[in-house]
Amino acid sequence: xxxxxxxxxxxxxxxxxxxxxxxxxxxxxxxxxxxxxxxxxxxxxxxxxxxxxxxxxxxxxxxxxxxxxxxxxxxxxxxxxxxxxxxxxxxxxxxxxxxxxxxxxxxxxxxxxxxxxxxxxxxxxxxxxxxxxxxxxxxxxxxxxxxxxxxxxxxxxxxxxxxxxxxxxxxxxxxxxxxxxxxxxxxxxxxxxxxxxxxxxxxxxxxxxxxxxxxxxxxxxxxxxxxxxxxxxxxxxxxxxxxxxxxxxxxxxxxxxxxxxxxxxxxxxxxx
Numbered sequence: 539x540x541x542x543x544x545x546x547x548x549x550x551x552x553x554x555x556x557x558x559x560x561x562x563x564x565x566x567x568x569x570x571x572x573x574x575x576x577x578x579x580x581x582x583x584x585x586x587x588x589x590x591x592x593x594x595x596x597x598x599x600x601x602x603x604x605x606x607x608x609x610x611x612x613x614x615x616x617x618x619x620x621x622x623x624x625x626x627x628x629x630x631x632x633x634x635x636x637x638x639x640x641x642x643x644x645x646x647x648x649x650x651x652x653x654x655x656x657x658x659x660x661x662x663x664x665x666x667x668x669x670x671x672x673x674x675x676x677x678x679x680x681x682x683x684x685x686x687x688x689x690x691x692x693x694x695x696x697x698x699x700x701x702x703x704x705x706x707x708x709x710x711x712x713x714x715x716x717x718x719x720x721x722x723x724x725x726x727x728x729x730x731x732x733x734x735x736x737x738x739x740x741x742x743x744x745x746x747x748x749x750x751x752x753x754x755x756x757x758x759x760x761x762x763x764x765x766x767x768x769x770x771x772x773x774x775x776x777x778x779x780x781x782x783x784x785x786x787x788x789x790x791x792x793x794x795x796x797x798x799x800x801x802x803x804x805x806x807x808x809x810x
Contacts (some may be wrong), residue, residue: 547690548678552597553590554693555674556666560589588625588634591619596663597671604667614663619656626650677703 603610641649
C-alpha cells in the first residue's frame, strides 16, 4: 500500500527520522536560548511528532510544486502554519494548557502562530525538500526491506508504549488543571458570599477551601514539572486560569466587608 508513490512503511520511517531531527533542532535552539539543557517534546523519548508530521506534509504536497518557487513558498507558509495552529488548538482543548505562546510577538493569531515563525516554516520547507530529503530518500532506497520492517516494528512498539504513558500523564495534568480551576472558582464564590453571611463559620469554610486549593496546585505543579521543564512559557488556558492573587484579593474584600457589617451590628446594639 502506498500514498502518492510512497509506501506506508517508508512514510512511517520518514516520520520517525524527521521527528527526531526536529527534536534535536528545537532542543538545541531552546537550550541555547535558556542556557540549560531543555529536552523538548511531549513524549518521553527524543521525538517531536509535530515536525515528523510536518515533513510528511512537505514531502507529499510540496514536492509537486518544486518548479514554482513562489507558489511553493506561499503554500508551505499557509499549510505549515495551519498545522501548527491546529496542534496548538488541539492541545489547549484537550489538556487546557498552552505549551507555546507567541502573544508577545507582533502579528500573532491567538498566540498559537505568528508571522515570523510562519515565514521560517516556508524557509525550512524549502531546505527540507531541496537539500535534506533527496539524499535521505536515496539512502532509504539502499536499505533492505527486511531491515525496514524490523526497524518499523521495533520503533512502532516503543512509540506506542511512550504514547500511552504520555497520554496518561497529560490526562492527569488536564484533570488537575480543571480541578484546581473549579476549586478556585468555588473559593472565590465562598469568599464573595462573605459580604452577605455574617457568621464566623465562613472563615473555617474558606480556610478549608484554600487548603484544598493549595493541595491541588501543589499536585498540579508536581505532575506538570516534566512539561514545564520542556516548555518554560507553558501556561493554563485563560478559561482555567485562577491566580492566587485573585483569591487573596477576594478574601481580603470579604474579610473587610464582614468586619464592617459586624461593627455596624455592634453599633446598633450599643445604640439600643
